[in-house]
Amino acid sequence: MTQRTLPGYKLLYLLGRGQTALVHLAQDERGRQVALKVPLEETLKNQEAAERFGNEVRLSLQFRHPNVVPGYAGTAFGPKAFLALRYYPDGTLSDVLQRRKTGMLDLEETLPVLADVASGLTYLHALGAVHQDVKPQNVYVEGGRASLGDLSSAYFTAQGGLSSGSPFYMAPEIYHGHGSSLASDVYSLGVMAYELLSGRRPFQGTTYEELMSAHLNTFAPPLSHLSPEVPRPAARLLERALAKRPQDRPTANELRRELLAALGEVPEEEDLSPEPAAPVAASTPVGRHAPAAPRDSAATATPIDTAAERGGSRWNPFKRRK
Numbered sequence: 001m002t003q004r005t006l007p008g009y010k011l012l013y014l015l016g017r018g019q020t021a022l023v024h025l026a027q028d029e030r031g032r033q034v035a036l037k038v039p040l041e042e043t044l045k046n047q048e049a050a051e052r053f054g055n056e057v058r059l060s061l062q063f064r065h066p067n068v069v070p071g072y073a074g075t076a077f078g079p080k081a082f083l084a085l086r087y088y089p090d091g092t093l094s095d096v097l098q099r100r101k102t103g104m105l106d107l108e109e110t111l112p113v114l115a116d117v118a119s120g121l122t123y124l125h126a127l128g129a130v131h132q133d134v135k136p137q138n139v140y141v142e143g144g145r146a147s148l149g150d151l152s153s154a155y156f157t158a159q160g161g162l163s164s165g166s167p168f169y170m171a172p173e174i175y176h177g178h179g180s181s182l183a184s185d186v187y188s189l190g191v192m193a194y195e196l197l198s199g200r201r202p203f204q205g206t207t208y209e210e211l212m213s214a215h216l217n218t219f220a221p222p223l224s225h226l227s228p229e230v231p232r233p234a235a236r237l238l239e240r241a242l243a244k245r246p247q248d249r250p251t252a253n254e255l256r257r258e259l260l261a262a263l264g265e266v267p268e269e270e271d272l273s274p275e276p277a278a279p280v281a282a283s284t285p286v287g288r289h290a291p292a293a294p295r296d297s298a299a300t301a302t303p304i305d306t307a308a309e310r311g312g313s314r315w316n317p318f319k320r321r322k
C-alpha cells in the first residue's frame with residue numbers, strides 16, 4: 001500500500017517516514033513539487049490512527065494561512081487515503097537544528113521563526129482550534145520563515161477532541177488530565193522558544209514520570225539570564241508562556257505582536273476571513289471531531305492514557321512522539 005502509485009502524482013523520492021505515514025517528494029499534474037503523505041498499512045488498520053490521518057487531511061485542506069502548512073489535495077479515509085502538502089525543501093525546524101554544528105539558530109533567525117509560529121497559532125486560535133503538538137519537529141521552514149504543520153491532533157474547541165501532546169512540550173494541565181486548550185498551545189510554544197533561544201529544553205527527564213514531575217514542579221530559569229540578548233518585553237512574555245496555570249499565560253496573539261515588535265515589524269491585525277479551500281474527498285465524519293461536551297469542563301476531559309487504552313495498549317509517549 002505504501003508503495004502504491006497515486007494517479008496524478010509522479011513519486012520522486014522518499015522525504016521521510018513518521019509514525020503514521022511515508023512522505024514522498026512528488027510532482028503533481030500541474031508540475032508542482034509536493035510532499036505526498038501516504039498512510040502506512042498499520043495506520044489504516046487502526047481506527048484511532050486512521051482518524052488522526054483523516055483529521056490531518058481535513059484540516060490541512062481547510063486552514064489557509066501563510067504560517068500554517070497548506071494541503072493541496074487529499075483523501076481522508078480508506079485505501080486511497082493520501083495528503084498532498086506544500087513541500088518545504090529545508091524540512092522541519094528540528095532537521096535544520098540537527099544540521100547545525102551548534103544545534104542552535106542565531107537570535108536573528110530565531111525571532112522570525114517564533115513570530116511565524118505565533119502567527120500560525122493566532123490564526124488557529126481565532127478559528128477556535130487547538131493544535132496540540134507545537135514542537136520543532138512540526139514546524140516547517142523555508143527561506144528563514146516558518147509554518148506550523150502536522151494538524152493530526154488539532155481539534156475545534158466547540159467540538160472537542162482527545163487530549164494529547166508530546167511530553168517535552170506538554171502543558172502541566174494535560175499531565176493533570178484536565179485537557180488541552182489554546183493556553184496549552186502557548187505553553188508548548190514557550191517550551192520551544194526556550195529551546196531555540198537557550199539551546200536547552202527547559203524541562204528535562206528521561207521517562208514520562210520524570211518529565212511530568214519537571215513540568216509540574218520545576219521552574220525554568222529566567223530567559224533574560226539564559227539569553228540576555230532577547231529584547232526584554234519579548235523575553236518576559238515568553239517566560240509567562242510557561243506559567244503553570246493556563247490563565248496566567250499570554251495569548252498567542254500577544255506573543256505574536258511582541259515578537260514582531262522585537263523584530264522591528266509593525267504587527268498587523270490578522271486577516272481571518274476564510275479563503276476557499278480545496279474539497280476533501282470524504283463524506284465520513286472524522287471520529288475525533290464527533291460532537292462532544294465542552295472542553296472547559298475537567299470532568300469531561302479525556303486523560304491521555306485513556307485515549308490510548310481504547311486502542312488496546314498503554315499509551316507510550318516515548319514510542320509515539322519525540
Ligand SMILES: Nc1ncnc2c1ncn2[C@@H]1O[C@H](COP(=O)(O)OP(=O)(O)OP(=O)(O)O)[C@@H](O)[C@H]1O
Nearest residue numbers: 015016017018019020021023035085086087088091
Ligand atoms: N511538507 C513537507 N515538506 C518537506 N518534508 C516533509 C513535509 N511533510 C513531511 N515531511 C518529511 O517527512 C517526515 C515525516 O512526516 P510526519 O512527521 O508528518 O509524518 P507522520 O507519520 O504524520 O508524523 P508522526 O510521526 O508525528 O505521526 C518529516 O519529519 C519530514 O522530514
